[in-house]
Amino acid sequence: MAQEVCSLKAQLKEQEKEIAALKKKLSQLEKSHTSALELHDKVRPLTPLKAKLALSNEDIMRYSRQLLLPELGVQGQLNLSKTSVLVVGCGGLGCPLAQYLAAAGIGRLGLLDYDEVELSNLHRQVLHGEENQGQAKALSAANAARRLNSTVECIPYHLQLSSENALQLIQQYDIVADCSDNVPTRYLVNDACVLSGKPLVSASALRMEGQLTVYNYSGGPCYRCLYPVPPPPETVTNCSDGGVLGVVPGIMGCFQALEVIKIASGQGSSCSQQLVMFDAQDARFRSIKLRPKQAGCAVCGENPSVTKLVDYESFCGSAATDKCRKLNLLPRDQRITVQDYQSIMDKAVPHLLLDVRPLVEVEICHLPFSLNIPLSSLEERKTEHIQLFQERISQLKQQMAGDCRPPVYVICKLGNDSQKAVQVLEKMSGSEVDSIMVKDICGGLMAWAQKIDPTFPQY
Numbered sequence: 001m002a003q004e005v006c007s008l009k010a011q012l013k014e015q016e017k018e019i020a021a022l023k024k025k026l027s028q029l030e031k032s033h034t035s036a037l038e039l040h041d042k043v044r045p046l047t048p049l050k051a052k053l054a055l056s057n058e059d060i061m062r063y064s065r066q067l068l069l070p071e072l073g074v075q076g077q078l079n080l081s082k083t084s085v086l087v088v089g090c091g092g093l094g095c096p097l098a099q100y101l102a103a104a105g106i107g108r109l110g111l112l113d114y115d116e117v118e119l120s121n122l123h124r125q126v127l128h129g130e131e132n133q134g135q136a137k138a139l140s141a142a143n144a145a146r147r148l149n150s151t152v153e154c155i156p157y158h159l160q161l162s163s164e165n166a167l168q169l170i171q172q173y174d175i176v177a178d179c180s181d182n183v184p185t186r187y188l189v190n191d192a193c194v195l196s197g198k199p200l201v202s203a204s205a206l207r208m209e210g211q212l213t214v215y216n217y218s219g220g221p222c223y224r225c226l227y228p229v230p231p232p233p234e235t236v237t238n239c240s241d242g243g244v245l246g247v248v249p250g251i252m253g254c255f256q257a258l259e260v261i262k263i264a265s266g267q268g269s270s271c272s273q274q275l276v277m278f279d280a281q282d283a284r285f286r287s288i289k290l291r292p293k294q295a296g297c298a299v300c301g302e303n304p305s306v307t308k309l310v311d312y313e314s315f316c317g318s319a320a321t322d323k324c325r326k327l328n329l330l331p332r333d334q335r336i337t338v339q340d341y342q343s344i345m346d347k348a349v350p351h352l353l354l355d356v357r358p359l360v361e362v363e364i365c366h367l368p369f370s371l372n373i374p375l376s377s378l379e380e381r382k383t384e385h386i387q388l389f390q391e392r393i394s395q396l397k398q399q400m401a402g403d404c405r406p407p408v409y410v411i412c413k414l415g416n417d418s419q420k421a422v423q424v425l426e427k428m429s430g431s432e433v434d435s436i437m438v439k440d441i442c443g444g445l446m447a448w449a450q451k452i453d454p455t456f457p458q459y
């Protein structure tokens, strides 16, 4: 009887988890579906932007504080009203940028993003609110910008910028702002801007640092002039890996808005061939001169080899989204799934769970009984960590009957670092380490949260 009650309770718990996951999915689908009608999911030709000949009384009231600036004045304001800007990415940079461009009275704002709003976006993507979770970022940003200034024409594009649509889209705008977060998109936006002769105001933000420059403007270099070869994919970090303090993209997005406004109003930007770096730790901006436009540049040089858009994911060796950056370093038999690990836990099979994330992430959440040794410490063979690991293996051996190899399962956030850790452990010598059987848990803790335990925090 008691056994039956227990089993029913366990079944009920399982079904509750499934229901919670389904409810979440349903609400996200409903939100994006109801708003989908207004969204542009493909590129359509736009009607030309109507040029204002004079400011209305309402315009004068609304923009009075900036009209007073001799640097802007009435002509600058009229210039803003006839300028269109395409914002690529409505995330940490795109939100403040779009907010200030709308407030300043830019004529037309194209807001492009393939993604939907998530809770973890809200600390920095300030145009989106809690009620927008699950909604297309492009639409959420467009609605927020319209609330701020209904005279600005906002066009939401819920699509991924790609080699197929970039030229058609970018040709319809006067200025482009790159607010994306991945290398293939940066090259794509750059090449499309060079091929269509548009200035590109580009920024980035990570951890406590930001950068800004203006490409393809006033005879200055393009992105490829400076970075002809993409960086190795494993050296690139983004906000979901490295973290970012929300204010930092806030500052950099505002800075992008400033340069866009200066270009659009006619003052001009001084950031061509200039890289501005912001260090939030020291509260300091520094500026360095970049090399000039390169005659040998593949896209803007004298004999360009890139005359049309290419396959940027192959060129960079990485995906144009940060959603599927999954490495496959280990053979299948050296990896277990989160379901496999759940059954190991349920059956109480003796093993060691090694969590190789940095301590700061382990403090956010972790599975019970895991041993934390960050990947960097394993790579550097830090003596105290290796000793700790060996002690735990000895304990495990004592606990296990017979002479089979003690199993070590390695976990991280997404299943990339854990594979690297397996490779490091395999190369290690020493009697305790030699005898282990080490495997990686595919998809890491985020797969655990999605597939096994919906109450486990996703970060």
Ligand SMILES: Nc1ncnc2c1ncn2[C@@H]1O[C@H](COP(=O)(O)OP(=O)(O)OP(=O)(O)O)[C@@H](O)[C@H]1O
Residues within 6 Å of the ligand: 088, 089, 090, 091, 092, 093, 112, 113, 114, 115, 120, 121, 137, 159, 160, 161, 162, 179, 180, 181, 182, 185, 238, 239, 240, 241, 320, 321, 322
């Ligand atoms: N090729 C692309 N087409 C459309 N949108 C893009 C493209 N590449 C990147 N983006 C968008 O650019 C934005 C970058 O912003 P940011 O890095 O702040 O957001 P995020 O990807 O939501 O963050 P996180 O990495 O924390 O999940 C994202 O919303 C992303 O969807």
Ligand SMILES: [Zn+2]
Residues within 6 Å of the ligand: 221, 222, 223, 224, 225, 226, 293, 294, 297, 298, 299, 300, 301
């Ligand atoms: Zn160039």
